Amino acid sequence: MKVIVITLPTFFESEALKIEDFLRKGVAHTIHLRKPSATCSEMEALIRRIPTDLHRHLVIHDHFELARKYNLLGVHLNRRNPSPPEDWQGSVSRSCHSLQEVEEWKARCDYVSLSPIFDSISKEGYKAAFTNEVLEQARKGGIIDHRVMALGGVTFERLEDVREMGFGGAMILGDAWKDI
Secondary structure (H helix, E strand, O other), X not given: XXXXXXXXXOOXXXXXXXHHHHHHOOOOOEEEEOOOOOOHHHHHHXXXXXXXXXXXXXXXXXXXXXXXXXXXXXEEEOOOOOXXXXXXXXXXXXXXXXXXXHHHHHHHOOEEEEOOOOOOOOOOOOOOOOOHHHHHHHHHOOXXXXXXXXXXXXXXXXXXXXXXXXXXXXXXXXXXXXXX
């Protein structure tokens, strides 16, 4: 099962080292660089602090021009950035918040996230949006499959639950950075 770690929305001193650690130790297959308020130069500075051999494991949520410049794995689409760069050949993923969005976007992306699956750790008051029954029906109906990643309240301890729900992987934010 694929494990993706999403960065905190703010920067911190040893962030690049922590990202390197996640990747080198196999804690995560991919790191999503999500800093909605960051400038292009701030994002570039973070990427430059991450060893070049790990850039192929990085997906960026904003400032897509950096994906080409640093040969990153991919770009992540969302409401702020709904389309990949023209002629983009790398990975494309997208945030989804309903099963209808998953059905709409899954065929056009390498993978999509569906959230929130559990009550959020990092966003206060952000509660699970789907019952176990709804998720089971979506799995049986082929909506949830290997190209859908669970997001929202996902912890490393819940990875087996996520697998049993039929997701292809998990995207972890709050639990990954709880010791920072």
